[in-house]
Amino acid sequence: MADTANPDHAHYLSRRQFVGQCLQTAGGFSLIGLLLGAYSAQSVSTPAWALRPPGAIDDEDFLAACVRCGLCVRACPFDTLRLATFAEDVATGSPYFIARQVPCEMCEDIPCTAACPTDALSKELDDVGQASMGVAVMTGLDTCYSITGAAHCRACYLACPLQGEAITMEQKRTGRRTYFEPTVHAAHCTGCGKCEKACVTEQASIKVLPTVLAKQDR
Amino acid sequence: MGQQAVMSVTSRRSWFSRHTWWLLRRTSQLTLLGLFLAGPLYGLWILKGNLASSTVFSVLPLTDPYIYLQSIAAGHKMGTLASMGALNVVIIYLLLGGRAYCSWVCPINIVTDLAYWLRTQLGISASLPLKKSSRNWLFIMVLIVSALTTTIAWEIVNPITLLQRGLVFGMGMAWVIMLAVFLLDVFVSRRAWCGHLCPVGVFYGVLGKVSLIRIKAADRQACTDCGDCFTHCPEPQVIAPALKPANEQASPLILSGDCTNCGRCIDVCDERVFTFATRWRYGKRP
Numbered sequence: 001m002a003d004t005a006n007p008d009h010a011h012y013l014s015r016r017q018f019v020g021q022c023l024q025t026a027g028g029f030s031l032i033g034l035l036l037g038a039y040s041a042q043s044v045s046t047p048a049w050a051l052r053p054p055g056a057i058d059d060e061d062f063l064a065a066c067v068r069c070g071l072c073v074r075a076c077p078f079d080t081l082r083l084a085t086f087a088e089d090v091a092t093g094s095p096y097f098i099a100r101q102v103p104c105e106m107c108e109d110i111p112c113t114a115a116c117p118t119d120a121l122s123k124e125l126d127d128v129g130q131a132s133m134g135v136a137v138m139t140g141l142d143t144c145y146s147i148t149g150a151a152h153c154r155a156c157y158l159a160c161p162l163q164g165e166a167i168t169m170e171q172k173r174t175g176r177r178t179y180f181e182p183t184v185h186a187a188h189c190t191g192c193g194k195c196e197k198a199c200v201t202e203q204a205s206i207k208v209l210p211t212v213l214a215k216q217d218r
Numbered sequence: 219m220g221q222q223a224v225m226s227v228t229s230r231r232s233w234f235s236r237h238t239w240w241l242l243r244r245t246s247q248l249t250l251l252g253l254f255l256a257g258p259l260y261g262l263w264i265l266k267g268n269l270a271s272s273t274v275f276s277v278l279p280l281t282d283p284y285i286y287l288q289s290i291a292a293g294h295k296m297g298t299l300a301s302m303g304a305l306n307v308v309i310i311y312l313l314l315g316g317r318a319y320c321s322w323v324c325p326i327n328i329v330t331d332l333a334y335w336l337r338t339q340l341g342i343s344a345s346l347p348l349k350k351s352s353r354n355w356l357f358i359m360v361l362i363v364s365a366l367t368t369t370i371a372w373e374i375v376n377p378i379t380l381l382q383r384g385l386v387f388g389m390g391m392a393w394v395i396m397l398a399v400f401l402l403d404v405f406v407s408r409r410a411w412c413g414h415l416c417p418v419g420v421f422y423g424v425l426g427k428v429s430l431i432r433i434k435a436a437d438r439q440a441c442t443d444c445g446d447c448f449t450h451c452p453e454p455q456v457i458a459p460a461l462k463p464a465n466e467q468a469s470p471l472i473l474s475g476d477c478t479n480c481g482r483c484i485d486v487c488d489e490r491v492f493t494f495a496t497r498w499r500y501g502k503r504p
Contacts, residue, residue: 040369063369064292069271085390119297
């Protein structure tokens with residue numbers, strides 16, 4: 001093995017050999033570095049269905065800060081949060097939740113953020129009503145029971161923790177009828193996902209998109 | 219393999235006597251894993267989190283210092299808890315011996331030790347030559363990639379936290395990486411991962427250069443040159459300076475940071491040459 005080679009041989013290492021070995025080492029590790037870099041850069045973008053916990057700093061900074069320890073997952077009293085496993089669409093080990101499965105219950109004391117040792121979940125968030133995990137968007141204008149008139153449904157409105165602020169039922173009128181359209185007020189919406197969870201249509205007609213998708217241009 | 223077989227035949231000591239520290243190490247590794255699992259399984263919250271960062275009894279924070287370094291390289295200002303946690307871990311391993319982490323805590327050590335055992339059982343001697351310095355380059359490369367991508371780069375592939383997080387929070391596809399490390403160590407290169415590549419061990423190795431508890435070839439005059447310690451040691455290059463020094467006055471302490479304080483040399487030596495000792499116990503600086 002190279003590292004147990006006779007040290008006397010070092011005397012016979014020519015300049016050409018020395019430079020060659022240096023280049024070999026540098027080249028090899030640059031290659032590994034490039035692969036690792038490409039993989040980690042790719043993992044920065046999270047899919048639209050994955051929401052970060054309340055207080056999460058901007059996505060570009062999040063993976064510099066989050067050590068994927070899962071203390072937020074442990075602090076969550078509702079089994080909302082989970083850690084991404086290897087080769088998932090979400091960066092390995094980082095915390096997220098899927099609103100349609102288990103939404104964020106918006107605990108007043110924000111235990112997940114309090115538990116974060118690295119401030120990847122910023123402790124500057126002291127009012128959970130100010131959280132911006134995402135923004136609810138009406139994706140099913142053609143399926144929503146209230147809009148289509150299939151039923152007097154207002155499940156999303158009733159589920160919203162900021163009822164009457166983040167979602168209101170706006171009266172609309174077409175030629176023949178009046179109906180109520182669930183209307184999201186993005187400035188108030190925290191992205192907790194309770195509306196998406198509560199939606200009774202087969203595919204949720206209201207979905208929470210991550211803030212980066214809903215409110216930022218590329 | 220040959221030497222191992224010979225030893226087990228000729229040794230006059232019992233199996234337990236030859237595996238005392240080995241058993242203690244496995245107990246330590248499995249107990250720590252069990253304590254992380256006792257919370258989610260039984261609601262017994264002694265250790266919460268995982269090896270990246272955790273709390274003991276929800277009070278004492280612990281954070282892996284190499285992950286902490288990567289986060290800083292990536293440009294993040296770490297929170298107070300993580301900073302205290304990293305400091306606590308540094309202090310702990312300055313006392314226990316830097317790479318004691320590798321042999322007493324790290325769950326990958328169980329995988330690679332098993333791989334090495336299988337390798338010897340299968341009689342595989344072909345080994346891709348890797349340099350011990352590879353891990354140092356990897357250590358630096360990871361910090362550079364962290365800075366360039368502003369992510370904690372190694373945590374995307376780190377087998378240690380992947381395995382431990384997998385066991386405590388859900389495995390998913392992480393077993394693929396475990397299998398890769400296992401196959402690498404069995405078939406490709408002798409003691410490849412822990413001995414040549416893992417950059418996490420490099421950090422603890424730096425602490426080991428100055429850490430308090432070391433192994434000492436206290437009774438080196440009794441050495442019969444049987445070679446058992448060299449055969450079993452995961453980092454055999456660390457033994458010679460203490461056991462077979464060029465100068466008789468040289469310290470009998472194993473001072474290399476590469477030593478993982480695993481105690482295998484103590485276990486396998488029939489002449490009881492080795493023992494755990496503290497760096498400062500006998501006289502002035504060794």
